[in-house]
Amino acid sequence: MRQNAVMPAGEDECGEGSTPLLFEEVLAMRSRERTRPKRERTRYLMLSIVARHLRASPGRLLTVEALLDEAGLSRGTFYNHFKDMDECASVLIDLFFEHVMSRRPTKRGPRGSYDAILEANTAYCRAYEANAGMFGLFSQLATRDTELLRMRERLNSEWVDRIIAVVARRRGRPFGEDERRRFEGVLRILIAMTIESLRERFVHEDALLCRSFPTADSLAKALSDQWYGAMVEYERPSTPG
Structure with missing residues (x-):
């Protein structure tokens, strides 16, 4: 089974200016x-x-x-x-x-780290909004399906590894063991925060979140601000020795 790790959906579903495909x-x-x-x-x-x-x-x-x-x-x-x-x-x-995992975003020119974070979160928020029922069903099944829970753990771990690899390239040096462990923890918190925010906004339709973030894009912006603020410390380029 597949699982809802945090990942961007494809351009045909959630591309800029497009309507997500149900x-x-x-x-x-x-x-x-x-x-x-x-x-x-x-x-x-x-x-x-x-x-x-x-x-x-x-x-x-x-x-x-x-x-x-x-x-x-x-x-x-x-x-x-x-x-x-x-x-x-x-x-x-x-x-x-x-279907979601098979999609690949269109490659664009060089972007700053915030732009990349916003693009990924916007794609995911639009996909979640359009298919909240599917994500809600997943949450329901995952409470009693250990296979789904193991799949979630693996996919989210893979997503964390990809982010760490990108950040390491941006800053020009690999992570030490302790620093990597701390960064992994931060990323897992961000993933959990994002998934819970999306579930509360689009599945449970939390009144405060609906008022504060009336659109998928507005929620994506708020989430991206949190992601960027937490990640910026780890993206600082290495200083010459």
């Missing part, structure tokens, strides 16, 4: 592609309906009966694809994060 639309398009086998198209149809309902009620799954009523399919058809709704949800989450 994952339910991705699934619906797949369900209409005649080049796919009928069984596969039926599976995507059911998944797209579940995803659409998650957007209206983040973290809340349809019942099998409600799904079949909307899809116009028989009960047997559902059980030919999934053991139960929990398995359906797991497949949906796996496909969602596979």
